[in-house]
Amino acid sequence: MSRVGVFVCHCGRNIAHTVDIEKVVEKIKDVDEVIHIESNMYMCSEPGQTVLKDAINKHNLDRVVVAACSKDMHEDTFRIATKEAGLNQYLTEMANIREQCSWVHEEKDKATEKTIRIIESTIEKVKRNQPLVPYQIPVTQKALVIGGGVAGIQAALDIADAGYEVVLVEKDSTIGGKMAQLAETFPTLDCSQCILTPKMVAVGRHPNISLLTNSEVENIDGYVGSFKVRINKKPRYVIEEKCTLCDDCVSVCPVIVHDEYNVGLTPRKAIYIAFPQAVPANYIIDPNTCLGIDPLICAKCKEVCEPRAIDFDMQPEIIEEEFGAIIVATGYTPYPIESIGEYGYGTIHDVISGLEFERILAANGPTQGVIRRPSDGKIPESVVFIHCAGSRDPAKHLEYCSKICCMYATKHALQYKHLVHDGTAINFYIDVRTAGKDYEEFYKRAAEEEGVIYIRGKVSELLQDGERILVRGVNTLTSEAVELHTDLVVLATGLLPSEGTKEISNILKLSCDNKGFVKEAHPKLKPVETAIAGVFVAGTASGPKDIPETVAQASGAAAKAETILSSDFMDRDPVIAEIDENTCGVCHTCIHVCPYGAIYYDEPLNKIVVREALCEGCGSCASACPSGSIELRNSTYESISASIKALLRSG
Amino acid sequence: MSKTTQETESQNPNPNIILFLCRWCSGKGADLAGTSRLQYPPNVLPIMVNCSSRIDPQHVVEAFLEGADGVLITGCNFGDCHYKTGNYKTFRRMSILSKLLKQVGVSPKRFRLTWISATEAAKFAKTVTAMVDELKKLPPYKINGKGGEEL
Numbered sequence: 059m060s061r062v063g064v065f066v067c068h069c070g071r072n073i074a075h076t077v078d079i080e081k082v083v084e085k086i087k088d089v090d091e092v093i094h095i096e097s098n099m100y101m102c103s104e105p106g107q108t109v110l111k112d113a114i115n116k117h118n119l120d121r122v123v124v125a126a127c128s129k130d131m132h133e134d135t136f137r138i139a140t141k142e143a144g145l146n147q148y149l150t151e152m153a154n155i156r157e158q159c160s161w162v163h164e165e166k167d168k169a170t171e172k173t174i175r176i177i178e179s180t181i182e183k184v185k186r187n188q189p190l191v192p193y194q195i196p197v198t199q200k201a202l203v204i205g206g207g208v209a210g211i212q213a214a215l216d217i218a219d220a221g222y223e224v225v226l227v228e229k230d231s232t233i234g235g236k237m238a239q240l241a242e243t244f245p246t247l248d249c250s251q252c253i254l255t256p257k258m259v260a261v262g263r264h265p266n267i268s269l270l271t272n273s274e275v276e277n278i279d280g281y282v283g284s285f286k287v288r289i290n291k292k293p294r295y296v297i298e299e300k301c302t303l304c305d306d307c308v309s310v311c312p313v314i315v316h317d318e319y320n321v322g323l324t325p326r327k328a329i330y331i332a333f334p335q336a337v338p339a340n341y342i343i344d345p346n347t348c349l350g351i352d353p354l355i356c357a358k359c360k361e362v363c364e365p366r367a368i369d370f371d372m373q374p375e376i377i378e379e380e381f382g383a384i385i386v387a388t389g390y391t392p393y394p395i396e397s398i399g400e401y402g403y404g405t406i407h408d409v410i411s412g413l414e415f416e417r418i419l420a421a422n423g424p425t426q427g428v429i430r431r432p433s434d435g436k437i438p439e440s441v442v443f444i445h446c447a448g449s450r451d452p453a454k455h456l457e458y459c460s461k462i463c464c465m466y467a468t469k470h471a472l473q474y475k476h477l478v479h480d481g482t483a484i485n486f487y488i489d490v491r492t493a494g495k496d497y498e499e500f501y502k503r504a505a506e507e508e509g510v511i512y513i514r515g516k517v518s519e520l521l522q523d524g525e526r527i528l529v530r531g532v533n534t535l536t537s538e539a540v541e542l543h544t545d546l547v548v549l550a551t552g553l554l555p556s557e558g559t560k561e562i563s564n565i566l567k568l569s570c571d572n573k574g575f576v577k578e579a580h581p582k583l584k585p586v587e588t589a590i591a592g593v594f595v596a597g598t599a600s601g602p603k604d605i606p607e608t609v610a611q612a613s614g615a616a617a618k619a620e621t622i623l624s625s626d627f628m629d630r631d632p633v634i635a636e637i638d639e640n641t642c643g644v645c646h647t648c649i650h651v652c653p654y655g656a657i658y659y660d661e662p663l664n665k666i667v668v669r670e671a672l673c674e675g676c677g678s679c680a681s682a683c684p685s686g687s688i689e690l691r692n693s694t695y696e697s698i699s700a701s702i703k704a705l706l707r708s709g
Numbered sequence: 710m711s712k713t714t715q716e717t718e719s720q721n722p723n724p725n726i727i728l729f730l731c732r733w734c735s736g737k738g739a740d741l742a743g744t745s746r747l748q749y750p751p752n753v754l755p756i757m758v759n760c761s762s763r764i765d766p767q768h769v770v771e772a773f774l775e776g777a778d779g780v781l782i783t784g785c786n787f788g789d790c791h792y793k794t795g796n797y798k799t800f801r802r803m804s805i806l807s808k809l810l811k812q813v814g815v816s817p818k819r820f821r822l823t824w825i826s827a828t829e830a831a832k833f834a835k836t837v838t839a840m841v842d843e844l845k846k847l848p849p850y851k852i853n854g855k856g857g858e859e860l
């Protein structure tokens with residue numbers, strides 16, 4: 059016989075307005091083995107928890123059911139309170155009568171009836187729970203940061219400064235990410251490179267940071283405290299230690315391709331350095347376009363390289379390491395604006411993306427910071443900036459607001475005015491969204507002091523008209539059609555999750571929102587945690603963000619990772635599989651079913667054994683075992699069927 | 710009674726459906742339906758397990774034997790299972806079971822398997838509502854009746 063205590067939460071009116079708590083208490087009070095029941099306004103409050111603790115002791119309870127919200131909200135709260143009262147925490151279970159009952163039903167009598175059934179089934183479950191002790195696993199005091207944009211850079215620096223080892227993995231040949239491509243940043247008009255490169259250099263020389271560029275994470279296994287990670291470090295074909303950055307190879311390389319750093323506005327060679335401040339400062343051969351690698355038909359660079367730094371036979375290196383925590387900072391990719399047919403991107407030369415305009419504005423860009431349009435190199439006398447290109451258009455494109463575009467389009471217009479004083483800058487917008495410190499002031503400065511023209515409305519089409527571009531749209535404030543000619547059109551494109559974000563969420567099985575951005579463990583209270591313990595997210599991998607927010611998040615994620623790294627051991631959930639050796643027929647079914655290789659056959663002893671540290675507790679083996687000899691602790695066959703019976707017991 | 714009248718009239722105003730949720734995706738999706746205050750009929754009685762693959766096909770049979778009018782199993786989308794491949798196993802096991810149930814005369818409308826991500830609260834509410842509506846059109850499930858039901 060158990061001594062069950064049941065605590066029903068009103069949750070203010072959240073539960074009580076659709077559930078007749080009094081009736082629930084009346085009904086549950088008579089359930090077998092229920093020794094004590096009471097209700098409370100807020101069970102999760104300090105006094106609520108005290109009620110629970112006192113009752114455990116006063117009534118000598120050995121099982122507890124808290125009927126309140128979702129486990130995700132307060133399971134920890136009540137388990138800790140249980141433990142504080144001296145009872146094993148696994149003898150407390152929550153019954154979710156809020157998210158899955160009071161909030162989704164309106165008819166009070168039916169919701170009340172359902173609540174009673176949910177509580178009864180939870181009582182049946184908890185009666186069958188066994189006390190468990192979390193076991194401890196050692197923590198590998200090293201962090202993995204995936205992605206070397208500003209988010210990854212900041213997170214890696216913070217963790218390294220706190221004294222822990224960090225491996226920073228970046229797909230590209232250099233760290234820096236999108237921020238390294240920007241000319242200036244809003245609202246201060248700081249030079250982006252000038253504020254970023256010191257951080258890049260710091261990463262490069264930090265004794266606690268190992269930087270793996272041109273590398274990709276291929277597989278991640280394990281769990282918080284000890285993730286086993288396989289990284290593929292692809293060959294650069296240039297020996298880093300030998301290269302003196304003399305640039306001789308570049309001049310002889312016969313291959314010319316688009317330069318990614320300048321968004322294709324300039325050419326580069328097959329052997330190249332992304333940009334002069336790249337970290338690591340090293341050349342790299344692009345194996346897809348180089349004529350030297352396979353088959354070897356060129357090798358001009360090798361001939362001129364005096365320090366003999368070029369090695370066409372360099373092989374990929376597979377690195378396998380363990381980490382205690384992981385930060386995902388895999389960033390975004392701009393919306394493919396060629397899909398906005400009416401804007402003619404790709405066919406009209408002088409319709410460009412925001413990122414292309416950044417490069418044109420940048421002092422180290424293709425035009426050395428002089429604003430020249432791509433078609434004929436003329437300095438444009440007027441530029442049209444189109445906000446929300448591909449954003450806030452649920453019918454055809456992205457439904458969401460990409461958050462940063464209003465601000466960067468305003469910045470672009472200001473920068474243009476600063477460089478071409480008598481030029482005309484016209485911004486077409488839906489709404490100007492300037493939520494951020496000093497953002498509204500920045501917009502006011504553009505619109506009121508520096509003569510940037512803002513037209514509320516959407517551009518419906520762009521057409522080449524001689525040397526100029528015809529812009530057709532509508533001014534939604536005056537309801538008049540707008541038609542004007544301009545020399546250059548810049549599209550403020552929205553943000554999509556990057557390929558890297560998608561790949562990593564696949565590898566880690568991170569849950570993503572319907573746009574593909576990584577989902578936070580809680581949108582308000584756990585903004586850098588993910589559904590997987592020990593995996594954190596920073597920057598635009600979890601949604602559009604500006605630089606300050608990205609950096610703040612990166613530091614937040616780093617601090618979270620440090621909490622894990624700072625302990626030698628971690629508690630691990632003991633809800634794992636268990637074998638009954640007396641009935642096990644050694645059929646090996648469970649071995650094949652287990653996704654983690656956590657079950658093995660011990661030949662000398664002729665028995666099946668669970669490797670506790672590897673078992674994650676899915677219970678797949680338990681439902682496959684033909685003799686019912688392997689069970690998931692506290693979620694046994696019998697416990698589930700008792701819950702089913704209780705749910706269906708007629709009332 | 711002809712099939713048409715049988716299906717249009719509300720035969721069972723209050724069907725009981727056992728709803729299995731996994732704790733990672735579909736459970737969170739169901740929670741989100743609550744947080745978003747989406748409404749659905751109270752006929753679904755939830756049981757949360759770690760992974761849909763913890764559900765033994767016998768649990769489904771047992772639910773019917775205990776008087777459930779329907780069973781709805783939910784889990785993560787393919788590729789999203791927190792335990793890598795649990796939902797594939799669920800799919801295989803439950804596909805076989807559904808054939809078996811059909812053979813012994815349980816209408817396929819009574820047994821459903823569906824994947825719900827942590828963000829698909831609307832899909833969750835819709836799936837539940839649709840299943841309840843369907844089952845209202847069928848008579849209460851009786852295991853003792855001879856010859857099963859009209860499929």
Ligand code: FES
Nearest residue numbers: 731760784785795
């Ligand atoms: S965890 Fe959701 S189906 Fe496996």
